[in-house]
Amino acid sequence: MYPFSIRINPEWTIDTQEGKTLSLSMLLGLLAEIDVSGNIVAASETCGHSYRHAWGVLRQFEEVFGVPLLITKRRKGTELSEFARRLVWANRRIQARLSPTLESLASESQEELEKLIPEHTPNVRLHASHGFAVEGLTQRMNSPQPLLELRYRTAIEALAALEQNECELAGFQVPIGKFEKPILDRYSPWLNSDTHLLIHLAVRNTGLFVKPGNPKQIQSVRDLARDDVRFVNRQPGSSTRFLIGLMLQEENIQTSAVSGFEDSEFTHMAIAAHIASGMADVGIGVQTAAHRFGLDFIPLVRERYFFALHRNNLQQINVEKFIHFMRSQDYQQFLGQLVGYDATEAGKIQTLDEAFND
Structure with a gap:
């Protein structure tokens, strides 16, 4: 190691x-x-x-x-002073934007160097969209010695990488309720009930972030089309961006009617920092990020987060270690501290039919 x-x-x-x-x-x-x-x-x-x-x-x-x-x-x-305050907020936005990317690059570099070490045992390769449960899992599994190679990707990119055997685990989220089917349809080219299994990570709250006290009285997705409201979105290709598009479509609102719809950030924390620093009025993300920046949160949907893997990789020793760690008391306690997360079934293994056809 x-x-x-x-x-x-x-x-x-x-x-x-x-x-x-x-x-x-x-x-x-x-x-x-x-x-x-x-x-x-x-x-x-x-x-x-x-x-x-x-x-x-x-x-x-x-x-x-x-x-x-x-x-x-x-x-x-x-x-x-106002200058110092802006400096601090700019640093927080940069940290929120870059930290996941740099963490991913560090993990990639670590893996490349480890290949040059005699008797190297390959780490588990995880491709997943950024989230607090994923971030905490990686940090804890890789301390004091790395066991997990992480690449932050969109859910589609992660599932495509799994299909190409570029990773052992691919993370993706699915909303509970009426938006489940269109999201699953989007993932369907890369998920196969005969060849894949799912590991349940957590259920999390996703919704709108607004400034403390909600000064513009934003209540729902319909308010995103107001002339006095500026929105900040997740990056193109992300599942959260696709989800907000479905919600707007349900309300018969064109994305062109939403000021700031094309403005994007790559993480939930960057969305929160964007709003907290006064650069936008509202954004979308998981509740944990809103809580950490002292923002108000308007719930929209609950999402289940899974890791997909090939059935024949379930018995790999490092995959077994990964699942064991997910079920550990240390990780369960960490998840229990994340605002807006429910990790009751963390580490549960399911087929696609069991997860989505009950």
Whole structure:
């Protein structure tokens, strides 16, 4: 087994007029903590810096940017200036957008290097759309040693990769209720009841994200067509984008009537960050992301998330380890903490007929 795990993280740098390149990592960490605590001393301690050093960093970048980063109010602590607040939100959006992609690239690079190690045992290859249960599964299975190679793909891409034997497991979600059939029809070219089995992951709540207090009083999909509402969508090809299209079609609303329908993000967290930073009024995603960004959530549908695999791969030792871990107390406790997730049947193996023809 490879002796360490690869991680790839985004980093902000700026070039000054004096020709210096400065990293913003420390500054962004301090500003984020000050935003939470309203206290420079507490933020310094949380980030592992001395108070004096933290002040030095803040003053240095105030000179570089030419604007104040903090506003101190008598008896009310310290607040971020508008410039600093926008900087923090921009970093949160970037983290939300890039982290899954970088995680996928790190996993891919790890696997390529592991192939060069003597007596290498191939890891389980999982292709799946980004979600919190999938993210947590990967992080926990790959600590301290990698056992799972992850590629974030749309559900269609993941199922196509399974058909081409490019992965052992392919993740996809299916809404419960009236939209189940059209979604399944979309997946049907890559799912075969004779050759595939399903591993149940979780049931999750999907709906609309709106700003705290829902200032525009958005109540349903019909409100997306209002002139005063701006929407942010998931990326082309994603199942969530297809789902919102079905919902609009049911309401006889053309996608061209929805302002921002073509604006897209690649993760639930990026959708939430987009709205929380004021760039849109409403978006669609899983409830966990709305909760983490302090947004209000309007439920639309519950979705079941599955991993598909070939029947003849069920007895592979690494696939067995994967299923065993899904059923473990550690992972079950993690799933239980995800707002909007129900993992009662996590790790349950079903045929397609059992899952969809009851």
